[in-house]
Amino acid sequence: MATGxxxxxxxxxxxxxxxxxxxxxxxLLLLLPAVVFALGLFVYPFLYGLGLSFTTGSASPWSNYxxxxxxxxxxxxxxxxxxxxxxxxxxxxxxxMPLALAMRGAGRAKQAITVILLFPITLGTVLLSRGLLNxxxxxGWVNRFLLDTGLIDQPIQLTYNYWGVLFxxxxxxxxxxxxxxxxxxxGIDPTYERAAAVFGASARQRFFRVTLPLFAPGLAITTxxxxxxxxxxxxxxxxxxxxxxxxxxxxVAAYSEAFQQFxxxxxxxxxxxxxxxxxxxxxxxxxxxxxxxxxxxxxxxG
Amino acid sequence: xxPRLPTHSSGGSARSVADVADEVQGTVRTDAPDSNxxxxxDRQFRELRLDGVTRAFGTTDALRDFTITIRGGEFVAFLGPxxxxxxxxxxxxxxxxxxxxxxxxxxxxxxxxxxxxxxxxAMVFQxxxxxxxxxxxxxxxFGLRMRKVPKPETARxxxxxxxLVQLSHKAESHPAQLSGGEQQRVxxxxxxxxxxxxxxxxxxxSNLDAKLRLEMRTEIRRLHQDLGLTTVYVxxxxxEALSLADRIVILRRGVVEQVGVPSEVYTEPQxxxxxxxIGYRNALPGNVVEGHGRRTNVAVGDLQxxxxxxxxxxxxxxxxxxxRPDDLVVRHGGDGPNQIPLKVEVVEYGGREFxxxxxxxxxxxxxxxxxxxxxPGDSVTVAVDPEQVRVFPPTEEGR
Amino acid sequence: MRAATSASPPAxxxxxxxxxxxxxxxxxxxxxxxxxxxxxxxxxVGVVGSVLLSSIATRWLNTWLPEGxxxxxxxxxxxxxxxxxxxxxxxxxxxxxLVVTLVIAIPAAYVLARQDFPAKRLLTVLFLLPVVxxxxxxGVPLATLLYKLQLAQTLPGVILINxxxxxxxxxxxxxxFVEQVDESLEKAARIFGAPSWQVFAxxxxxxxxxxxxxxxxxxxVRTIALFDLTFLxxxxxxxxxxxxxxxxxxxxxxxxxQSIDAMAVMYMATNVVLxxxxxxxxxxxxxxxxxxx
Numbered sequence: 002m003a004t005g006x007x008x009x010x011x012x013x014x015x016x017x018x019x020x021x022x023x024x025x026x027x028x029l030l031l032l033l034p035a036v037v038f039a040l041g042l043f044v045y046p047f048l049y050g051l052g053l054s055f056t057t058g059s060a061s062p063w064s065n066y067x068x069x070x071x072x073x074x075x076x077x078x079x080x081x082x083x084x085x086x087x088x089x090x091x092x093x094x095x096x097x098m099p100l101a102l103a104m105r106g107a108g109r110a111k112q113a114i115t116v117i118l119l120f121p122i123t124l125g126t127v128l129l130s131r132g133l134l135n136x137x138x139x140x141g142w143v144n145r146f147l148l149d150t151g152l153i154d155q156p157i158q159l160t161y162n163y164w165g166v167l168f169x170x171x172x173x174x175x176x177x178x179x180x181x182x183x184x185x186x187x188g189i190d191p192t193y194e195r196a197a198a199v200f201g202a203s204a205r206q207r208f209f210r211v212t213l214p215l216f217a218p219g220l221a222i223t224t225x226x227x228x229x230x231x232x233x234x235x236x237x238x239x240x241x242x243x244x245x246x247x248x249x250x251x252x253v254a255a256y257s258e259a260f261q262q263f264x265x266x267x268x269x270x271x272x273x274x275x276x277x278x279x280x281x282x283x284x285x286x287x288x289x290x291x292x293x294x295x296x297x298x299x300x301x302x303g
Numbered sequence: 304x305x306p307r308l309p310t311h312s313s314g315g316s317a318r319s320v321a322d323v324a325d326e327v328q329g330t331v332r333t334d335a336p337d338s339n340x341x342x343x344x345d346r347q348f349r350e351l352r353l354d355g356v357t358r359a360f361g362t363t364d365a366l367r368d369f370t371i372t373i374r375g376g377e378f379v380a381f382l383g384p385x386x387x388x389x390x391x392x393x394x395x396x397x398x399x400x401x402x403x404x405x406x407x408x409x410x411x412x413x414x415x416x417x418x419x420x421x422x423x424x425a426m427v428f429q430x431x432x433x434x435x436x437x438x439x440x441x442x443x444x445f446g447l448r449m450r451k452v453p454k455p456e457t458a459r460x461x462x463x464x465x466x467l468v469q470l471s472h473k474a475e476s477h478p479a480q481l482s483g484g485e486q487q488r489v490x491x492x493x494x495x496x497x498x499x500x501x502x503x504x505x506x507x508x509s510n511l512d513a514k515l516r517l518e519m520r521t522e523i524r525r526l527h528q529d530l531g532l533t534t535v536y537v538x539x540x541x542x543e544a545l546s547l548a549d550r551i552v553i554l555r556r557g558v559v560e561q562v563g564v565p566s567e568v569y570t571e572p573q574x575x576x577x578x579x580x581i582g583y584r585n586a587l588p589g590n591v592v593e594g595h596g597r598r599t600n601v602a603v604g605d606l607q608x609x610x611x612x613x614x615x616x617x618x619x620x621x622x623x624x625x626x627r628p629d630d631l632v633v634r635h636g637g638d639g640p641n642q643i644p645l646k647v648e649v650v651e652y653g654g655r656e657f658x659x660x661x662x663x664x665x666x667x668x669x670x671x672x673x674x675x676x677x678x679p680g681d682s683v684t685v686a687v688d689p690e691q692v693r694v695f696p697p698t699e700e701g702r
Numbered sequence: 703m704r705a706a707t708s709a710s711p712p713a714x715x716x717x718x719x720x721x722x723x724x725x726x727x728x729x730x731x732x733x734x735x736x737x738x739x740x741x742x743x744x745x746x747v748g749v750v751g752s753v754l755l756s757s758i759a760t761r762w763l764n765t766w767l768p769e770g771x772x773x774x775x776x777x778x779x780x781x782x783x784x785x786x787x788x789x790x791x792x793x794x795x796x797x798x799x800l801v802v803t804l805v806i807a808i809p810a811a812y813v814l815a816r817q818d819f820p821a822k823r824l825l826t827v828l829f830l831l832p833v834v835x836x837x838x839x840x841g842v843p844l845a846t847l848l849y850k851l852q853l854a855q856t857l858p859g860v861i862l863i864n865x866x867x868x869x870x871x872x873x874x875x876x877x878x879f880v881e882q883v884d885e886s887l888e889k890a891a892r893i894f895g896a897p898s899w900q901v902f903a904x905x906x907x908x909x910x911x912x913x914x915x916x917x918x919x920x921x922x923v924r925t926i927a928l929f930d931l932t933f934l935x936x937x938x939x940x941x942x943x944x945x946x947x948x949x950x951x952x953x954x955x956x957x958x959x960q961s962i963d964a965m966a967v968m969y970m971a972t973n974v975v976l977x978x979x980x981x982x983x984x985x986x987x988x989x990x991x992x993x994x995x
Contacts, residue, residue: 278834418892
């Protein structure tokens with residue numbers, strides 16, 4: 002057996018020992034498949050897209066970007082995307098935050114509510130769009146209800162326009178935002194709020210001085226992710242909106258440039274601009290978060 | 304096979320788990336299959352030498368130049384506060400932490416370059432570290448299985464180890480179904496069943512409540528007396544170290560302060576730090592007035608105390624006087640050295656005696672025990688034997 | 703204390719008025735909660751209910767409820783959309799993605815949870831980036847690339863593009879599960895003689911099993927529901943159920959709505975069953991921070 006007979010092995014070479022001190026051990030090889038995956042399927046295609054966006058017929062490498070910003074039809078997609086994403090994210094946050102705080106802790110009712118709220122995850126955007134077409138359509142239950150109660154004379158148009166897509170974004174993204182906020186809220190020990198109450202803080206003070214600063218890191222991350230989701234709105238914009246008009250988001254534009262116009266460089270340009278815009282939003286959110294709660298580094302451990 | 308060597312006297316002679324289990328169960332073994340010869344040979348080492356063992360984390364040394372020789376069968380406690388390097392030393396021994404420099408030898412085999420799984424040691428963890436997905440039997444048998452001991456023998460030895468910790472009836476249970484004390488017994492059974500050359504124990508009692516801790520302490524002592532397994536025991540509790548160990552190693556900031564048998568450490572602490580850690584609660588800063596060999600006179604404010612220092616101390620130097628509360632005796636009249644007048648400030652009832660906090664006229668605070676009920680505001684005089692007044696150079700803070 | 707409080711009121715942003723209001727008037731919290739829940743429930747029942755009802759309706763035009771009920775649309779949809787082939791493709795893709803993802807993600811999550819090393823942050827960001835970037839931004843270039851490499855419209859191409867969000871997702875979910883496996887158990891196993899691979903096989907994997915199962919099922923659900931990326935590269939013979947559904951819905955005029963809805967119900971049922979199983983192993987509210995029960 003190994004322990005019984007082994008002669009004193011040679012000392013480790015100093016280099017591997019020094020590396021091991023820094024955490025560079027053979028165990029890191031376990032990361033290799035993931036690194037190969039990330040480089041091959043994410044980084045390389047992204048760089049390829051970046052290169053593609055500078056591939057132009059004319060002299061200036063920027064001509065794709067110039068074209069994007071000079072063409073009102075393309076340029077307008079930025080505004081159309083923002084116009085959908087910002088209200089959707091704000092509505093979701095305002096609805097999800099008090100709910101997540103209220104759902105902290107255990108309890109059968111709370112668990113049931115959580116499951117109901119998470120149910121739409123199983124549906125996926127395509128099915129939701131299909132359902133919303135039925136539900137919000139001119140002959141759907143919503144219009145039927147409004148007509149029967151006499152609130153309206155004519156069916157209101159809720160599908161194939163801006164409103165349908167907004168509804169779809171809210172319903173698809175709400176569960177994920179709620180889920181994230183719930184787990185961050187769960188990390189906030191209610192003892193802090195009780196302690197603040199004991200020391201005389203009013204409900205308002207407790208919220209702004211204790212809960213919100215502790216919540217801020219989670220809120221910032223969640224908001225960023227919510228924007229990612231809302232920005233990427235794609236199938237619902239095609240199915241529930243006017244893909245050629247009021248809901249021509251950047252995602253739709255990138256898709257149609259690539260697979261309908263076969264203008265791959267322009268598609269890549271739109272995709273890169275989308276990534277840039279998303280980055281800008283995240284920077285803004287994180288900046289806002291540090292202004293909101295400058296003294297708290299993290300509300301959760303780890 | 305190497306002949307059995309006599310082990311350290313206080314550890315008792317080494318016997319197998321099976322022999323002892325038979326005694327516990329009151330049965331007599333007629334057959335004695337000697338199939339565990341490999342373990343037997345490993346177990347009977349003469350000495351385990353740590354030579355200049357150093358472990359650095361970044362630029363700080365968690366353990367510096369740690370050198371000690373542990374004899375086969377000995378029970379050694381590493382004692383110190385958190386950050387003293389005692390756990391670092393244990394992890395270096397186990398192989399979980401590579402050394403920065405230094406060597407570890409088991410007789411003539413160098414082992415510090417071996418990974419933990421090839422050292423053949425066993426360990427009892429502070430949080431027990433029982434495998435939650437395995438039942439008690441499989442937990443205990445894990446080490447034997449990894450060492451490819453045949454199944455029938457594994458079954459027999461596991462049964463014996465469980466009998467030894469009186470948990471035979473829990474063999475099918477999972478760790479989550481056991482109480483803290485039972486879990487710790489399983490952890491101990493898992494360690495001793497391998498009859499390893501060295502058992503490492505990392506604060507094994509600190510997660511238990513006070514009563515269980517005392518019981519398990521006795522249990523560990525008994526198992527060591529019966530089995531004679533060489534043991535290194537890490538603790539921050541001086542009572543555990545004093546009651547369990549054959550030898551105590553006291554560490555501070557990665558450096559050994561003192562090594563000695565419990566009575567030595569208890570009565571002859573070599574440094575101010577050791578004295579403070581081992582129960583010399585009163586610390587009075589002063590100056591050396593004169594010294595005659597180890598007998599040293601110290602001025603503490605306007606008090607003159609006669610004490611004993613580990614080595615001669617030059618007059619005029621700074622000194623710390625250390626006295627146990629128990630050694631201060633309330634005097635009614637009489638004279639002699641080390642009479643200290645005190646004004647009583649706080650009296651705590653401690654069962655058989657009172658723990659009293661008093662203040663000298665010079666403002667020095669002293670704790671002492673008294674058999675009579677004193678009241679705050681009382682004036683008393685306490686006295687202490689110069690042998691029990693320990694004088695040290697002050698602990699350097701910068702190290 | 704009052705002075706300090708009023709000296710620096712936090713800057714107002716959108717989510718705050720809600721919190722502010724609900725704290726000032728305690729009843730507001732409850733109203734808000736009930737309102738949001740109510741709205742959500744109505745939408746959910748409306749969306750799911752109208753699809754469900756439609757799938758078993760004989761004819762449904764301009765009325766509250768259909769004229770009659772039938773289950774014939776399911777068999778009709780099955781034949782009409784060639785669902786045997788579609789489901790075969792869907793499960794081939796889902797299972798392949800599941801296996802490949804777990805093989806990549808388990809070791810990666812293990813190392814990320816257990817070990818500090820230089821560039822760990824950089825690698826973590828790299829692995830998780832696909833989660834925080836809209837799918838279209840990398841989907842369009844990747845799809846373009848796959849077309850160029852002649853991999854688009856093939857099964858391997860669909861599998862590859864599905865891996866991109868799956869691997870980070872799996873790593874993200876698995877890390878807290880790994881962190882929950884007490885590291886001292888691994889140490890104990892090593893001290894008692896287990897070499898690294900035995901530690902992994904006998905201690906880490908069994909204790910990680912609930913997390914792996916939960917992750918696996920969530921991966922299946924995600925892959926089955928993932929539309930955007932699959933849509934970009936799916937060819938006529940490699941459409942998954944959700945892509946087929948999309949085409950059916952976007953060309954609604956040509957198909958009877960009932961058979962489209964029948965297909966939608968089949969799709970929905972698959973996901974609901976899988977997710978129900980997943981939630982047996984994982985507490986939904988703890989996915990981000992805490993891992994399993």
